[in-house]
């Protein structure tokens with residue numbers, strides 16, 4: 267088999283890229299290890315920032331792809347048990363969306379498949395071959411156990427941090443830059459409607475967050491030590507700790523359907539390509555979830571890569587493809603800087619046990635500046651909307 271681009275992974279990066287290429291009349295095949303049901307149920311992020319929403323509009327896909335509700339330009343902080351709503355100034359005009367990641371993924375799949383896109387679920391044992399040569403190949407086993415080989419011009423590695431794409435690049439070719447924040451988040455999904463799109467507590471016991479996931483569910487986050495285990499977190503303890511940090515009762519303590527521990531870290535792989543393999547999204551970089559930028563960075567990469575491939579295929583101009591890694595990394599580092607700043611600020615301002623009382627007071631001063639300075643407010647807003 268032959269195609270122009272093989273896309274490995276049907277997450278937000280792979281599916282957005284597939285749709286952009288399909289609309290541009292460029293052949294592609296998307297290979298996904300999991301089933302359609304699994305991918306459509308996977309719950310994660312919840313914010314499509316203004317930049318990402320406008321990007322879908324520019325590709326002519328906004329009407330069919332963007333779900334959810336307009337993002338409110340308000341962050342509801344609870345500081346030591348008191349409500350401190352923060353409204354940021356923005357020229358968003360209602361573009362940003364509060365949309366669960368699986369709703370976006372479902373829409374991306376519907377549109378891609380509906381428009382005749384080639385999306386193959388249950389692709390096992392994906393292997394990349396000859397990625398530095400002129401015509402790389404991707405080998406996999408399909409649902410019936412038959413080995414298939416697809417030859418292509420380019421491979422888009424959109425298979426996340428644990429995928430096969432990045433590990434196909436020879437040792438020593440990429441540099442991994444990383445930072446560990448020193449704590450984890452317990453992330454909990456519960457059948458508990460939220461009063462606000464977001465609520466974030468700064469408290470001496472540590473950070474807590476509640477983010478609406480549709481009208482009936484919320485994701486809760488609790489800062490905890492890295493050596494914490496899920497077993498230690500009984501449902502009762504989760505509610506107790508959440509209420510202590512928010513300083514008010516949780517309205518509905520519904521059924522908890524999942525609990526996971528996520529260590530907070532930042533990772534960047536440089537460069538984001540090797541030969542004819544290009545890395546997109548989590549395969550190339552991880553941001554801490556506090557920033558709500560992981561999905562948005564993945565969408566940015568898809569935008570840049572699709573534009574570059576179109577230029578190459580339609581005009582035989584490799585300029586944008588050659589610049590792919592440096593274009594994306596400039597954007598990635600800017601948002602890593604924001605993510606690190608916001609993550610430190612929110613955690614240092616509450617729990618002094620990690621960095622001490624001095625850092626706690628600095629963080630509180632920075633937090634207050636967001637309310638006192640229009641300039642600080644505006645800069646924060648630019649990052650939240652993805653428009654910096």
Ligand code: RFL
Pocket residue numbers: 274275276277278279280297298299300305309310311312313367389392424425426427428429430453528546547548549555557558559560561562564
């Ligand atoms: P995805 O979405 O993980 O998709 C990768 C796809 O590749 C498939 N795959 C393979 N396919 C074939 N062969 C293989 N060998 C394969 N290995 C893997 C996988 O099954 C999957 O379908 O990566 P992508 O597209 O780069 O998108 C990145 C985003 O999903 C990620 O950055 C965000 O979910 C991060 N994130 C958040 N981002 C935000 O912008 N805002 C948030 O509020 C937010 N909350 C979160 C998050 C991530 C979380 N996790 C996963 C720890 C909350 C959580 C709990």
